[in-house]
Amino acid sequence: MNKHNDREWQYTWAAHDAVDERHHGSIQIPIYQTSLFAFESYDKFKQAANNAQTHHVYSRGNNPTVRYLEDKLAELENAEMAKCFASGMAAITAAILSVVKAGDHIVCMDQAYGPTREFVTHYLKRFGIETSLVDGRSPDNIRSAVRPETKLIYLESPTSMMFQLQDLAACAELARSRGIITIIDNSWATPIFQRPLEMGIDLVVHSITKYISGQSDSVAGVVLGSERLVSRIAEDEYMLFGGIMTAHTAAQVTRCMRTLPLRMERHERSALSVAEHLISQPYVLRINHPALSSHPQYELSLKQMKGSSGLFSFECGESPEKMRQWANRLNLFKIGVSWGGFESLVTVNPAITGCVGEARSLIRLHIGLESAGDLIRDLDQAWATVTADDK
Ligand SMILES: *Cc1c(COP(=O)(O)O)cnc(C)c1O
Numbered sequence: 001m002n003k004h005n006d007r008e009w010q011y012t013w014a015a016h017d018a019v020d021e022r023h024h025g026s027i028q029i030p031i032y033q034t035s036l037f038a039f040e041s042y043d044k045f046k047q048a049a050n051n052a053q054t055h056h057v058y059s060r061g062n063n064p065t066v067r068y069l070e071d072k073l074a075e076l077e078n079a080e081m082a083k084c085f086a087s088g089m090a091a092i093t094a095a096i097l098s099v100v101k102a103g104d105h106i107v108c109m110d111q112a113y114g115p116t117r118e119f120v121t122h123y124l125k126r127f128g129i130e131t132s133l134v135d136g137r138s139p140d141n142i143r144s145a146v147r148p149e150t151k152l153i154y155l156e157s158p159t160s161m162m163f164q165l166q167d168l169a170a171c172a173e174l175a176r177s178r179g180i181i182t183i184i185d186n187s188w189a190t191p192i193f194q195r196p197l198e199m200g201i202d203l204v205v206h207s208i209t210k211y212i213s214g215q216s217d218s219v220a221g222v223v224l225g226s227e228r229l230v231s232r233i234a235e236d237e238y239m240l241f242g243g244i245m246t247a248h249t250a251a252q253v254t255r256c257m258r259t260l261p262l263r264m265e266r267h268e269r270s271a272l273s274v275a276e277h278l279i280s281q282p283y284v285l286r287i288n289h290p291a292l293s294s295h296p297q298y299e300l301s302l303k304q305m306k307g308s309s310g311l312f313s314f315e316c317g318e319s320p321e322k323m324r325q326w327a328n329r330l331n332l333f334k335i336g337v338s339w340g341g342f343e344s345l346v347t348v349n350p351a352i353t354g355c356v357g358e359a360r361s362l363i364r365l366h367i368g369l370e371s372a373g374d375l376i377r378d379l380d381q382a383w384a385t386v387t388a389d390d391k
Contacts, residue, residue, distance in 0.1 A: 004195060013075060014260055015258060029068040036057070037056040060239060061234070063250070065247035069253055070083060072257060073191075077195055077204055078198055079224035079225055081231060082223065083223050083224075083238055084221070084245040084250060084253075085220065085238070086243040087219045087220060087243070088185075088208065089116075089207075090221055090241070091205045092205050094233055095183050095205050096120065098237055100124070100152055101129075104129050105129070105131070106124070106132070107132050107150055108131050109135075109154065109156050109166065111135075111161060111162050112154065116154070116156070121133065136157075139170040139171060142166070146178060153180055153181075154183050155168070155201070157186075160187070161349075161352065162313065162362075163188075163288040163313065167304075168196050182202045184203075185206070186205070187205075188210075188311060190212065190260065192306070193264065202225055203223060204223070205224075206222050209221070209340065210341075211263070211340040212253065213340070214263050216340075217252065267309050268307050270367045270369075271289070271311070271365075273373075274372055274375055275289045275312055276292075289312035289313075310340075310367040313365070314362075314365075315359035316359060316361045320361040326383060326386045327347075331378055333345060333346040333365065333379075339366035343368045343369075349363075
């Protein structure tokens with residue numbers, strides 16, 4: 001059995017570190033609040049400067065507090081190397097730019113995170129890079145979109161509005177047979193529930209802002225993969241664009257990481273309770289949650305994920321205006337973007353054209369760490385209140 005799938009191993013990963021004499025046995029990693037590292041002799045300086053990845057020379061390259069978090073996250077994701085960035089988008093754009101050059105072609109999921117799609121379809125066009133957006137639910141769609149000049153397949157599974165999956169093993173096999181690099185945004189599942197590198201995906205990116213932080217107090221990102229691919233990103237995109245994670249953010253995220261397995265278990269259980277309650281509600285047409293047996297890709301979700309997190313959506317026959325009135329009546333769910341934190345959130349959007357039949361709105365819920373029973377009562381009272389208002 002792969003130890004990474006063992007929840008007990010994950011708990012010990014989160015809580016345990018060997019005593020490090022360099023830090024006087026400090027139980028938390030100290031915050032190295034320094035821009036540069038000085039040397040006693042020119043020989044030592046030169047030796048470090050020649051191996052800036054393994055030594056500490058300058059904090060835009062390698063800071064010990066940040067490195068500590070990178071090593072911990074690499075261990076959890078079963079990656080050789082990790083590099084932490086100032087945001088999820090800094091990590092995503094660095095990873096993409098490490099793969100493509102003028103004249104290349106990208107295949108990207110049509111339901112990928114909005115700013116990621118904006119980057120590949122519009123921004124990269126200025127540099128002579130073409131992108132095809134595809135519905136990745138079928139590997140055949142991805143295969144048909146591949147061209148001789150395709151250098152990157154960009155995945156996000158599940159996607160974060162419609163919760164569509166891609167078959168990661170099939171995508172990895174297709175890409176490897178054509179010499180194409182694969183990147184996946186794994187923010188929804190986290191390494192607790194899905195480890196794409198073990199399925200042959202080349203690079204994993206996370207918005208740490210979401211579950212890995214989990215406290216809605218940091219914006220951060222990470223790229224993980226083989227030493228060959230990630231050290232190239234560390235030398236080029238990390239050093240040249242300078243979108244670094246600070247030592248303070250690394251220390252803050254390290255604190256949050258200690259409870260990641262605990263929190264994910266709780267998000268999973270509560271979100272399933274709320275989703276199961278919603279199935280029978282009159283305003284719900286369809287629930288988009290990969291761990292419900294009604295999800296069209298339920299079998300695939302069981303095959304490639306070990307669990308599910310707290311973010312899902314449902315489709316609704318009511319108008320967005322009416323559902324916004326409903327959202328206004330919620331007491332425990334707050335209206336806001338982002339997700340992955342301790343707090344429950346709601347957004348109401350018009351239904352995505354082409355994705356749904358009779359639905360008029362798409363409601364996304366993030367289930368936080370509150371009592372699931374309280375959240376269910378809150379959803380019910382808000383619906384009772386808006387329907388009473390109608391009469
Ligand atoms: C939020 C988010 C990002 C971007 O992360 P930031 O930390 O906000 O830059 C990327 N992918 C997904 C799926 C996200 O939800």
